Amino acid sequence: MLIEMMEFLVRGILLGAIYGLLAFPVSLLFATTDSVDLGVGAYAVLAAAIAMLLGGSFGILLGLCGAVLASLLAGLLSARINAGGRGGARNDPLVVVLATFGFAIILESFVLTFFGKDPMVRQAFETSWQWAGIRINPQAAINVGTALFLMLLLYLWLYRSAWGRDMRACAANALAAALAGIPVRHIALMTYVVGGLLAGIAGVLILYTTGMSYSAGLHLTIAGFGAAALFGLHSPLRGFVGGVVIGTVQALSAGYLPSGWASGMPMLFTLLVLISGRVNVAGVVGGRA
Template identity: 30%
Template sequence: MSALVEYLISGVAIGCGFALVGSGFVAIFRVTEVINFAQGTFAVVAGFVAYSGLTSAGAPQGVAEALGVLAAGALGLAFGGAAIGRKHTSPLASLVITLGLAVTAYAGEIAIWGDQPISFSGLQGDFVLAGAHLLRQYLLVIGVALLVLLGLGVFFTRTYLGKGMTACASNRFAAEVVGISVRRMGLLSFALGGLLGGFAGVLLIPIQPLSFNSDIDLAISGFAAAIFGGLRSFEMALVGGLVLGVAESLVGGYVQASYETVVALGGMLLLMLWQARRRVELA
């Protein structure tokens, strides 16, 4: 019983991280129709910057993480400029560009932080729930992730800027008609994607050490979460992230840790195939 609770809570925490990465995919895809392959890079860079803030710059906990998230947002903006800054770049070309950027970022990450996994301790201590000893960091991850996603929801449905971005997602031509610059909104969505990835990075790095090439795993898991809602719904990205996180955690706990990725990836593949089949039937 206590083992189950432990797996569930840790799965939910990891799943919240996936949901954040996935929301980054959604934020960018909705506005630009681009799949940002470098979504995992934002998380890695944010985690690394926070680490440097804590260790080299001596920034207090909290400030260092905030710096990391902001750095990821800035990186998102820069990547967006390359991926959609030039006119007439098709979405698939943008995907290949972001893939190239992710690989280029490896070089920068290795040069600054080396090629070994990095971690730092987050919220100290643990708590007991139903007989299970759990890290406090799990609660922090879950709490912050839910707050961020809630804020995201408020941003898109309540603020004028957010509605403008939703308008681009809804009908690009109409957005241009009323004078919204779809390209500028696209850049903004990349910055938002960077921030979301950044949150995932600084929250997860105390639980799972990250190395420069952790971005692929993060991106794949985030993509799997985002695909739950067809890359268009933040709520479904959260659901997807939670399902994925808990499933991985249970498989890792009860079957074998090394099968985690197979389950996640297999699930994502099946889901995509099911969606494709449904699209064909509808059409």
Template identity: 30%
Template sequence: MAVLQALVNGTLVGGVYALITVGLTLIFGVLEIVNFAQGEFLMVGMYVAYFSYVALHLDPMLSAVLAFGVLFGIGAVLERWLVRRVLHGPEISQIFLTVGISIALQNAALAFFGSDFHSVHVPYQTASLSLGPIPISVPYLLAFAWGAAINLLLYVFLVRTDFGRAMRAVAVNAVAATLSGINVSRVRMIAFAIGAGLAGLAGAVILPYAYVYPTIGLQYVVIMFTIAVLGGLGNVNGAVIGSLIVGITQALSALFLPSALQNLVVFALFVAVLMIKPSGLLGRSHAH
């Protein structure tokens, strides 16, 4: 029973991880840039949801759409004016830029919003449903539902639409994409904006069970990168599978390890996978 409960919880958490990670993966897949500011995009999304709640009494499940929009805009502007300039530069410049953006956003949040922890109060905060004998936390279930919906939408977008196909084409061969009439710069800008927007949306949907403060992004960024690399950096399906594996592993290992060691098994698994397959579970076997 405890194992079953852990599996359910792990799957729910994994679905949320998938939502948090998929933006990072999309950005790396299309722009080949590692975005260290992704955790801060999530943090800004949390604040958007928090202030929407304070000012408009909007439920974070709804202000998630607003958070997506705000971060999409921020992402587009950052790509257009900053990220674009380092795409063909050395990796060190790319790292400095995205780490710089993350520090700037953290400090901006600290300056404008202070260092206090904030949360929201929603009616379903402590509610749970029961699936047979197993209780399921409603806020986790709602966040999972958003994660599942977004990943499905993203899949349909990438596989079925012209623009999604163009995005995949840019990801694997920008020159051939240009020769097919695709505006590669614009596709990259929109991929970055969607990636940022998804982090913002993720921030909103986790707010019912998490506190927001300026450095909250740091807490998520480690798990984000673990999952993205485990699944194969740049591979959207890999990020989903990696998320579920990490979520379930955490929940199962909590059964026999103290919670302070919750991530020990995850990192052991992470190291083991990379030793066997350095490009990650579904990673590209060849780099461009």
């Protein structure tokens, strides 16, 4: 019984590492641009589809490169949507949020049209490791290692580089940062690029872990938002911890609760956080209060 619970806990941590990668761009975007990109999950789906296509014919490395490039381009397009939504008569953050949601639907429709509705999955390993009676998939260990390495790089970037300093200045006060000569628009563009990069990597990791469906974008976006909101949308690094928490609860739910509860855990966490008042809903859709 104890070994079984430990196995579910390990699986949850390994799954939560992927959710943490999705939480980082959600909180980073909100902190720097006062808006939420609802296309993060769709970027992951697109990346998984590209990796599935190229990986089978040209190898995993080329598939990974193509997937990340596709998600970067999607992030850039989303940045353009954001910039357009904040200009002219459409200067309404709610329009931006809805526009990114529409863009996510377009991406999922694109994947459905050109890649089909069949589940996408690849397995790089056929055997599992045994440690203290607990089975660990080598791919899951790669997921955690990749996530921790990326979090370390992002920490150094945010707190040990000029770009990170400027980004934190924009998060604190965008107007004051602009008056100080910081290129606020370029910072916002870089934020979307980083978000697309992380979502693309997360999509590839999911493809090689549990598989991906063309319709998984909304679920992944909710998981990322719930993880980011759990410990505060203004703290990108703490959002990674939130992802681990949600992944752990989801894995335990899959093991001990009726079928169907596990997939609803990210949504449940998001609802509980919103009900508790930890997140200002008006701030999410209309800037900080």
